[in-house]
Amino acid sequence: MILKSITPSVTPMRKNLFRLAFVGLSLVCAPVKSAPSDAQSQVENIVRKSAQSEIKQLAQTQGWGKYDVQLETVIPQEASALAACQKPLVVSPVSKRLLYRLRYEVKCPAAQDWTLTVAVKTAVNVPVLVAAQTLERGQVIAAADVVMRVQDIAPLNGQFFNTPEEVLGQTVKRRISASQVVNVAQLEQPVMVERGQSVLMVARHQGIEASTTGEAMKQGRKGDVIRVRNISSQRTVDAIVVSPGVVQILTVPGK
Template identity: 40%
Template sequence: MALPASSAQAATASTQIDQALRQHLQPALEREARQLGWQQPRLSLDLSLPASVEQLPACSRTPHAQSLSGRQELLARQRFRLSCTQPQWSQDVTAQAKVSVLLLVARHTLDRDQALSAEDVKIERQELARHDRSFFGKVEQVIGQTAKRRIRAGQMLTAELLDAPLWVRRGQSVTIVARHDGIEASTLGEALANGREGEIVRVRNRSSEKIIDAQVIGDGVVTSTWR
């Protein structure tokens, strides 16, 4: 992209290098945002420029940026070669891309096995670390999920910290559904452990006082088979 004469005169090589690298990294930023669901990403650069850059004349057009790093991860520290055709020069630089996004954090302390509601979370802009991939950008993604362990106020919510909703809680009254040869019957029981969808929990049948293993199939519903 050619620069107007006035812009080229006002620009410096260092600002042009910064602009060229931002343009070079923008497609990667947009690709990551689409694939990972980043909300309103913003890109900044931590540039390591040698002192000799101050002696370079401004380029008549945006310099061409070429990555010199084998593995081109957006958030990895990389080396680039910037080339100008008029006047002719090239310069190698090191740059660290930094990306901030809108993501969910705990509004207050969350206890283990606590089910999350919209009031338990808030959206904040935070800078991402290189391996941050499993965070959440939308409130509806975490509603009903439960905390695997205690989460402090302001902590980023990630998939590693949350679990599927608890459909059965220890001490809760549950419906035991039994099926056999097309016949279905139900009775009341008491859950002796917490359980999520598909998990097997111990349940006490309130009619017989017998303790059975039952699979969680719904909110407050477990299933067993006659033997």
């Protein structure tokens, strides 16, 4: 059975990991006005609602924007022989699931006292970033190199981008074919500091900021921690690369 819904997102955020693990989360759904008269229908209704709610929350958290979802429930055959539950069913997500196959434990807390594990196969179509043409290793990504295209993200394990701004200026780490979904593993930040380069060293301590000139002892990308030698004092310190030719000292000399 297929169900479609389109829901807008309100908060754009970068994704990190897509593997779902809602340990300890329990969803309780009250009976609908026209309560199903058999257990199989009860299970199907509550599992669909749970999957819809879960996907909607994920869409809002990860900033998908508009999306289209298709759900197909896989209910065990023994459900057809069970008596309808006389109390609201309790459904709990089974941990360590992937988006393309969500699994739930459905329990009847009434005298009937039965429990089923139900799977929900999903297809979630979302606009994601793909390569406009083949991108070669070492290439710095520009706006013309990528386009947005609707793809089923359920099997992607969270490895995709929602906006071009997330990848502009990054360097291609491995070849990306035309129309291929661009993911985090394929990219890296560009080199912002070369070994031996003169850099601006910025230090902040107790609300006071000072800067001086240093020499990078190692190549670095944004966020990398490298060793830098202070030209004036000849002291070598750890610093984090913050922008092209600029590093921030992590430890204040003499402190």
